[in-house]
Amino acid sequence: MASALIRPGVFAVGAKDWDRRLFDSLIPLPDGTSYNSYLIRGSQKTALLDTVDPAMENVLLEHLQELGVGNIDYIVAHHAEQDHSGAIPAVLKRYPMAKIVTNPKCKGFLIDLLRVPAEQFVEVQDGEALSLGDRTLKFIYTPFVHWPETMVTYLVEEKMLFSCDFFGAHLATSDLYVTDEGHIQESAKRYYAEIMMPFHTNIEKNLQKLQGYDIQIIAPSHGPIYNHPEFILKLYHSWVFDEPKNIAVIAYTSMHGSTQLMVNHLNEALEKRGVEVKQFNLADSDIGKLAMALVDASTIIIGTPTVLAGPHPSAVYAAVLANALRPKLKNAAIIGSYLWGTRAVEVLKSLVPNLNVTLLDPVMIKGKPKEEDYAALEKLAEEIAGKHAVK
Ligand code: FEO
Numbered sequence: 399m400a401s402a403l404i405r406p407g408v409f410a411v412g413a414k415d416w417d418r419r420l421f422d423s424l425i426p427l428p429d430g431t432s433y434n435s436y437l438i439r440g441s442q443k444t445a446l447l448d449t450v451d452p453a454m455e456n457v458l459l460e461h462l463q464e465l466g467v468g469n470i471d472y473i474v475a476h477h478a479e480q481d482h483s484g485a486i487p488a489v490l491k492r493y494p495m496a497k498i499v500t501n502p503k504c505k506g507f508l509i510d511l512l513r514v515p516a517e518q519f520v521e522v523q524d525g526e527a528l529s530l531g532d533r534t535l536k537f538i539y540t541p542f543v544h545w546p547e548t549m550v551t552y553l554v555e556e557k558m559l560f561s562c563d564f565f566g567a568h569l570a571t572s573d574l575y576v577t578d579e580g581h582i583q584e585s586a587k588r589y590y591a592e593i594m595m596p597f598h599t600n601i602e603k604n605l606q607k608l609q610g611y612d613i614q615i616i617a618p619s620h621g622p623i624y625n626h627p628e629f630i631l632k633l634y635h636s637w638v639f640d641e642p643k644n645i646a647v648i649a650y651t652s653m654h655g656s657t658q659l660m661v662n663h664l665n666e667a668l669e670k671r672g673v674e675v676k677q678f679n680l681a682d683s684d685i686g687k688l689a690m691a692l693v694d695a696s697t698i699i700i701g702t703p704t705v706l707a708g709p710h711p712s713a714v715y716a717a718v719l720a721n722a723l724r725p726k727l728k729n730a731a732i733i734g735s736y737l738w739g740t741r742a743v744e745v746l747k748s749l750v751p752n753l754n755v756t757l758l759d760p761v762m763i764k765g766k767p768k769e770e771d772y773a774a775l776e777k778l779a780e781e782i783a784g785k786h787a788v789k
Pocket of ligand 1: 477479480481482544563619620
């Protein structure tokens, strides 16, 4: 795979990781990912914007060699996470005169993570510009997309935004630019759900901050480049600002079938009342799909059997995940089965302090559901449909 020309003097020099299937030992990557790095050659100075994951540092170095890059003046670090910063030591080894350009917080993180010497850095402030001769880099602080130090760069002459993780999509593709918008929408939403959604209030502020810039191209650090940026800007706007939809997510697990019967019944009862249901069996669900469903849902229902007097560990995992992702949910409910005693509701409730939801009456039953249990599920469905109908 070669480097690619984006604009005169602006090159994509990063790496595609087609085979990676897990990020942060947590996030599924069904379509791999890319670590995008960009080279900008000005009339006087050369800058490299971000590097790549250290596992692929040789790809980046080969691309620089292929372009005949003899000198790098600046390595701009937008974000300290190692999938973008991890190859900085390898780049410095080849280009020892390069200065790392970043904000003071990111500088501290990079020193902690990579043990780069402090004298290698040039600190920049929010809104500060750096001239490469005929090209100007303007640095914009965008905190918490998704770490506190994150920032982006605006290439003034090309009206191009280098956004790092912001607007990214975990996707390895041969396309330099977005071509299949449906596919990108899926990957970008998955990315938003898993990585950005917990910080949606910060995203809101950063989207507003970027409104002051004429942006013709967005070049993120994961996935293809947006040469029609309104596509991704509109999507982010809807994910952040839109009211939750008439959707209920059922995340559940079942051991001997009783909770499964309850879930099946509740699902139908909700659908009968016009509520869209997204159902996830936690025994084998892709948690990325669960996270994506939570972007739009109004209600989450956690279904759990009782294990050792408490919720099943899979249900605990779903509750902890939903709590960490901070979706715009409005309602939550717990359903499940036990035999001689249960603290499942009490434990699950304690795990979701970040969810700003109305907790509906739980439906916890003894053993296999009876008529009155199904009636309780009908009542729950009626309540959920009623709440969804209120705008
Ligand atoms: Fe792509 Fe937060 O690293």
